[in-house]
Amino acid sequence: xxxxxxxxxxxxxxxxxxxxxxxxxxxxxxxxxxxxxxxxxxxxxxxxxxxxxxxxxxxxxxxxxxxxxxxxxxxxxxxxxxxxxxxxxxxxxxxxxxxxxxxxxxxxxxxxxxxxxxxxxxxxxxxxxxxxxxxxxxxxxxxxxxxxxxxxxxxxxxxxxxxxxxxxxxxxxxxxxxxxxxxxxxxxxxxxxxxxxxxxxxxxxxxxxxxxxxxxxxxxxxxxxxxxxxxxxxxxxxxxxxxxxxxxxxxxxxxxxxxxxxxxxxxxxxxxxxxxxxxxxxxxxxxxxxxxxxxxxxxxxxxxxxxx
Amino acid sequence: xxxxxxxxxxxxxxxxxxxxxxxxxxxxxxxxxxxxxxxxxxxxxxxxxxxxxxxxxxxxxxxxxxxxxxxxxxxxxxxxxxxxxxxxxxxxxxxxxxxxxxxxxxxxxxxxxxxxxxxxxxxxxxxxxxxxxxxxxxxxxxxxxxxxxxxxxxxxxxxxxxxxxxxxxxxxxxxxxxxxxxxxxxxxxxxxxxxxxxxxxxxxxxxxxxxxxxxxxxxxxxxxxxxxxxxxxxxxxxxxxxxxxxxxxxxxxxxxxxxxxxxxxxxxxxxxxxxxxxxxxxxxxxxxxxxx
Numbered sequence: 001x002x003x004x005x006x007x008x009x010x011x012x013x014x015x016x017x018x019x020x021x022x023x024x025x026x027x028x029x030x031x032x033x034x035x036x037x038x039x040x041x042x043x044x045x046x047x048x049x050x051x052x053x054x055x056x057x058x059x060x061x062x063x064x065x066x067x068x069x070x071x072x073x074x075x076x077x078x079x080x081x082x083x084x085x086x087x088x089x090x091x092x093x094x095x096x097x098x099x100x101x102x103x104x105x106x107x108x109x110x111x112x113x114x115x116x117x118x119x120x121x122x123x124x125x126x127x128x129x130x131x132x133x134x135x136x137x138x139x140x141x142x143x144x145x146x147x148x149x150x151x152x153x154x155x156x157x158x159x160x161x162x163x164x165x166x167x168x169x170x171x172x173x174x175x176x177x178x179x180x181x182x183x184x185x186x187x188x189x190x191x192x193x194x195x196x197x198x199x200x201x202x203x204x205x206x207x208x209x210x211x212x213x214x215x216x217x218x219x220x221x222x223x224x225x226x227x228x229x230x231x232x233x234x235x236x237x238x239x240x241x242x243x244x245x246x247x248x249x250x251x252x253x254x255x256x257x258x259x260x261x262x263x264x265x266x267x268x269x270x271x272x273x274x275x276x277x278x279x280x281x282x283x284x285x286x287x288x289x290x291x292x293x294x295x296x297x298x299x300x301x302x303x304x305x306x307x308x
Numbered sequence: 309x310x311x312x313x314x315x316x317x318x319x320x321x322x323x324x325x326x327x328x329x330x331x332x333x334x335x336x337x338x339x340x341x342x343x344x345x346x347x348x349x350x351x352x353x354x355x356x357x358x359x360x361x362x363x364x365x366x367x368x369x370x371x372x373x374x375x376x377x378x379x380x381x382x383x384x385x386x387x388x389x390x391x392x393x394x395x396x397x398x399x400x401x402x403x404x405x406x407x408x409x410x411x412x413x414x415x416x417x418x419x420x421x422x423x424x425x426x427x428x429x430x431x432x433x434x435x436x437x438x439x440x441x442x443x444x445x446x447x448x449x450x451x452x453x454x455x456x457x458x459x460x461x462x463x464x465x466x467x468x469x470x471x472x473x474x475x476x477x478x479x480x481x482x483x484x485x486x487x488x489x490x491x492x493x494x495x496x497x498x499x500x501x502x503x504x505x506x507x508x509x510x511x512x513x514x515x516x517x518x519x520x521x522x523x524x525x526x527x528x529x530x531x532x533x534x535x536x537x538x539x540x541x542x543x544x545x546x547x548x549x550x551x552x553x554x555x556x557x558x559x560x561x562x563x564x565x566x567x568x569x570x571x572x573x574x575x576x577x578x579x580x581x582x583x584x585x586x587x588x589x590x591x592x593x594x595x596x597x598x599x600x
Contacts, residue, residue, distance in 0.1 A: 103588050110349050110406045110585055114538050121535060122580040129573045232531070236414055243411070273426060280419030285329045287412045288400055 018066060018156060019210075022149045035154045038213045038262045040159035042234070043241040043253035044166050045209035050239070051247030052166075052175065053202045054182030055105065057234060058113040059120035063093040063210040064217070065229035069127060071215030072140045072224050077133075082147070083154060086215030094204050101203040105196065117232070125229040138223030142218065157290045158216065161256075162209040167250045169205070178202050179248070194257025236283065243286050246295030255294060313568065316446050321568045323444075325561035330460040331515055333556025335533060337464060338511035341482025342551045343541060344484040346402045346506045347541050348409040351375060352393075352417040353512050354530030355539055359494045359518040361529070365433050375435050376459065382517045383510040390509030393501050399501060413554050417534075424527035434524040456518040457550035463514050464553065471549065473587070478503055532576075539583050 020028050046060045067089030104115045128133045133139055138242050140268040169175040178190040179200050218224045237260070243254030260282075268275050290297065298304055339353045363382035365375045374494040393416060403411040438455065441448040483490040483500045491497050514532070519525070540559050544551025562582055566575035 023596055048405070056410065058410060059313070078402070096343050101586055107587055110343075110347075110410070111542070113406060113410055113583060114349065114535070114542075115587065118535055118580045118583055121532070122577045126573075127577045128579075217416075221578075233418070239411060243407075261567070274422070275423035276418045276425075280415040280417070280422065283411055283415030284397060286417070288397070291408060 001099065007308040015160075017192055019153075022152055027039070027148065030222070032149050032150050032265060034148070036257065037152075037155040037159040037176040039238070039241060039257040039261050040254050041155070041162045041209045041213045043245070043257045044159070044162040045206045046098075046171060046235075046238045047206075047242045047249075047253045048166060048204035049202050049248075051242055052169065052182065053178045054185075055199060055203070056109075056113045057116045057206070058159050058239075059118070059232075060206070060238060061230060061232070061234040062116070062120040062123050062212060063096065063207040064122070064214040064234065065123055065127070065226075066096045067093045067211030067214030067230040068218040069134060069140070070211070072142060072218045073133060075142050075219065078141060078284050078308045082145070082151075082169055082215070082219040086212050086219065089215030089218075090212035092170055093207040093214070097207035098200070101200050105199045105203060120145045120230050120232065124226045127226045127230070132225075135265060137226060139228075142222050142224075143218070147219065151216055152154070155213065155216050155220075158209060158212050159183065163250065163254060165205060165209075166253075169202075172283035174198070174201070181265060182248075233279070237279075240286055241281055243293055245292065246293030246297075246299070247300070248292075249295045251292050316420070318565075319472035319567060320447050321564040322561065323447055323449065324453070325564035326557055327450070327457045327560070328564070329499070329557030329560025330457045331518060332536060332540050332559050333553040334460040334464045334467075335515035336537040336544075336556055337552045339469060339534070339537040339547060340541040340544070340549060341480070341504050342508045343482075343509075344549070345480060346398075346501055347406075348398065348402060348413070349406070349538065350398075350505075350508065351410060351413040351534055352420060352531035353426075353508070354535075355417045355420040356390070356509045356512035356530070357488040357519070357533050358525065358527060358530035359389070359420065359527045360516025361517075362424060362428055363513065364431075364517040364520045365435055365525060366428075368435050368437070369433075369531040375437050376455070379459070379514060379517050383511045386513035387506040388399070392594060393509075394502050394505035398505060399498065403500065404527050409511070417530075421527050421530065428527065429524055430528075432524040432526050433520075437521050452501065452521045452524075456522060459518055464509070467511065468491055468549070471563055476500075480507075501586040539579055542583055543586055 013280055017273070018033070025033070045063075046057060049060075050056050058155035059213045067086070071082070071085040071089035074080040074088055080088070098130065100116075100119055101151060104112060104119075108116055128137050132135070134213055153190060169178070177188065177193045180191065180193060180196050216231065218229070220229075241256035241260050243252065243256070244260060245253030271278060291297060292300070294302075313381075323450050330388070335353070335357060338356075339350060342348055342350045342353075361381040362373050363385055364378045367378040367381060388400055397416065398409070401412050425509045434583065437573060439450050439491060442448045442454065443449070469477075471481055479490070479495045480500055480503065482495060483497055490500070512533075516525075519529075536559065540555035541552055542555070544555030559579060564574045566578040570578065
């Protein structure tokens with residue numbers, strides 16, 4: 001069997017195992033796996049705009065929060081069923097990306113990064129301000145519903161869709177153009193690539209996943225508040241996951257999300273007071289020691305294809 | 309808005325805006341120096357300010373020192389911390405893509421906040437040293453804010469004299485204008501980076517000292533200052549040091565006017581819209597960017 005066939009077989013086996021997992025799992029196990037899928041979706045989405053296209057979004061959790069609130073409001077105020085509301089959360093995040101991306105994607109380098117950081121702070125302020133709709137600082141409670149297992153499958157589908165999307169983009173001409181923009185935007189423009197439009201498309205694609213995941217997470221938690229759905233630390237966590245796994249690759253974000261999430265559950269839970277300090281140390285270590293990530297290193301050493 | 313807005317109220321917020329603007333300008337000058345010289349945005353700039361504020365509060369509460377007299381101590385301490393961080397960590401990412409330096413300084417930033425939480429707890433602390441206000445015609449001049457304005461003006465003025473008149477200051481500006489040429493002229497660029505990072509941290513610390521007399525402090529107070537300082541240098545033009553002063557006063561005015569005409573909660577959103585507009589319409593800032 002070829003390496004590719006073996007990989008596909010392993011992937012299919014993993015999918016079957018994960019699909020059967022809720023049958024044997026405890027409630028905690030399902031919730032933990034659900035969060036892992038959420039991180040895969042978030043890290044994979046950040047990878048599309050920042051890993052592939054080279055525009056560092058330092059406030060990507062804004063789309064997660066926007067999706068959470070859009071879905072939460074639709075469930076509470078309009079009585080939508082949660083799967084539809086979560087999809088609408090993805091739509092709301094894409095709309096936000098369109099409105100914000102049109103001006104902000106003209107900014108280069110650190111300016112774009114900080115503009116996105118600011119967007120997140122502003123959304124948090126706006127959500128607190130419009131109390132009638134969002135419940136303001138006291139938050140928004142969703143009606144009680146025991147749906148961990150359906151949300152598990154929905155989140156797994158979202159993570160798989162984001163990863164599949166990344167594969168489709170990386171292996172397409174569209175993806176090649178995005179990578180050209182990342183390497184040299186002026187050259188890309190000179191080659192006739194409509195950079196503004198391609199960046200905007202990449203930005204939209206990278207916003208939908210976090211929006212849907214945000215809606216699902218809101219349904220799962222049953223309660224959302226401005227501080228819990230717009231944390232800067234969440235943006236940084238997805239960035240570090242991608243960096244650790246290997247940015248600009250298909251499986252890097254998945255690998256990074258799995259390793260860091262397991263590490264977080266197993267190790268950090270024991271060091272509650274030093275949590276942030278350790279996280280800071282991990283960030284510094286990843287930036288200084290492995291800027292290309294695990295898959296990036298393997299790609300160079302073993303001449304692996306860029307579609308890994 | 310149910311309350312009628314009188315000209316006196318507008319005058320009052322203009323005064324408050326200018327007063328807080330000087331503080332913004334001084335703190336942002338530090339961020340502008342690091343950005344200008346190394347092209348690094350230091351996310352830990354706000355936490356530096358927080359540590360400066362704690363230095364003052366601790367010295368005031370344990371030794372009973374006048375909070376304003378702790379200014380040199382807080383600036384020196386943070387200068388040392390800045391030099392240490394540059395020497396151990398930041399120098400490794402000076403030439404790396406912006407993602408590396410943003411993430412590295414973010415890592416430093418949350419580690420500092422966590423250490424402050426462990427050392428000082430998350431309780432609000434304040435220095436009740438000077439309260440009340442001086443009357444100024446129909447307006448009131450908050451004493452602590454007016455003193456902060458004066459001290460910030462003196463410290464910023466000192467920083468400009470240092471940059472403009474001393475050999476070391478000129479070397480810093482030369483490095484900021486063109487690092488390679490500075491290197492060829494015999495300037496020890498790594499040493500300039502050390503001094504710049506220390507100086508920037510000291511300016512943030514001065515802001516923290518002054519702020520601790522005005523508002524209650526806590527370990528997470530710093531984050532928003534990083535963003536505000538960045539806004540100030542964008543308004544003024546990145547790498548343009550006098551521009552930072554103008555940007556600071558402008559941000560102070562915009563925030564105060566927004567909280568008068570809209571609400572305090574929306575003033576951040578207004579500041580953000582201003583940031584995006586300036587970046588789009590005049591990306592080099594109001595006074596123009598670095599002249600290189």
